[in-house]
Amino acid sequence: MALVSDRLQWTGSEGRVQFFWQWSTLPRWRLLSDLQQLESRLSASKCSGKSEDIWIWKPCNSGIYTTKSLIELLTSSVASHVRPTIRNNLIPQKVGILIWRASQNKLPVRSELDRRGIDLDSVRCPVCDDDIESINHSFILCKTAFDIWDRIFKWWNLNMNIFADTAELSKGSNSQIQTATGASIWQAVVWVTSYYIWKNRNDHVFNNSRFCIAKLVSEIQIKSFEWISSRLKNGCLDWHNWLTNPRKFDVNPSSKEGIG
Numbered sequence: 001m002a003l004v005s006d007r008l009q010w011t012g013s014e015g016r017v018q019f020f021w022q023w024s025t026l027p028r029w030r031l032l033s034d035l036q037q038l039e040s041r042l043s044a045s046k047c048s049g050k051s052e053d054i055w056i057w058k059p060c061n062s063g064i065y066t067t068k069s070l071i072e073l074l075t076s077s078v079a080s081h082v083r084p085t086i087r088n089n090l091i092p093q094k095v096g097i098l099i100w101r102a103s104q105n106k107l108p109v110r111s112e113l114d115r116r117g118i119d120l121d122s123v124r125c126p127v128c129d130d131d132i133e134s135i136n137h138s139f140i141l142c143k144t145a146f147d148i149w150d151r152i153f154k155w156w157n158l159n160m161n162i163f164a165d166t167a168e169l170s171k172g173s174n175s176q177i178q179t180a181t182g183a184s185i186w187q188a189v190v191w192v193t194s195y196y197i198w199k200n201r202n203d204h205v206f207n208n209s210r211f212c213i214a215k216l217v218s219e220i221q222i223k224s225f226e227w228i229s230s231r232l233k234n235g236c237l238d239w240h241n242w243l244t245n246p247r248k249f250d251v252n253p254s255s256k257e258g259i260g
């Protein structure tokens with residue numbers, strides 16, 4: 001294995017540094033910018049000779065990594081810059097985490113992987129192949145996603161008002177919903193729908209499974225009923241109403257209480 005000192009050499013009285021990289025694959029995209037940063041940092045330092053390279057963990061005075069020091073670092077600095085996750089108490093936290101990751105551009109869609117320098121055969125949407133796969137495309141613009149949203153809005157007897165982006169999708173609000181309970185349940189349905197759109201995308205990529213929009217919508221109705229009805233304190237959801245008129249509770253004053 002090469003030493004750092006094998007790859008760079010200081011020349012002249014000003015100590016200018018020269019690099020001697022031996023690439024098997026030329027760096028590109030993110031790797032290229034990482035390399036430029038590395039060269040810039042190394043240019044400002046001095047190598048003491050042919051001694052063995054070592055890693056130093058700066059957060060510890062000893063230079064040796066400990067889990068405790070990492071936890072302290074995350075708690076004190078990183079965590080304070082991370083935006084809090086979002087939550088809807090009517091559905092499991094894993095769904096909220098997915099929506100939060102989507103709204104923060106933190107899902108491994110192909111355009112994001114490509115931006116990070118990962119070689120892919122294609123950056124096009126694995127579901128429709130009509131466009132580059134971005135997070136907005138996957139959740140909102142993809143024809144399959146759009147058809148699912150169309151059916152969900154129709155099921156709820158709402159005008160189709162597709163979300164501008166995943167930030168709007170995470171809010172999951174709709175001006176036609178009248179009560180606080182209705183707003184929470186509609187947001188939960190929006191999130192569960194997004195969860196199934198992403199699940200369908202992953203089934204397509206990893207299991208090569210064929211999707212059926214009617215079946216997906218049916219699964220969304222069943223799973224959202226199961227999750228929401230078990231978490232509503234007064235348990236006012238009824239399966240028949242849920243399928244035929246899910247906004248019935250939205251105008252019923254007795255359903256204004258009891259969000260879990």
Ligand SMILES: [Zn+2]
Nearest residue numbers: 125127128142
């Ligand atoms: Zn698509």
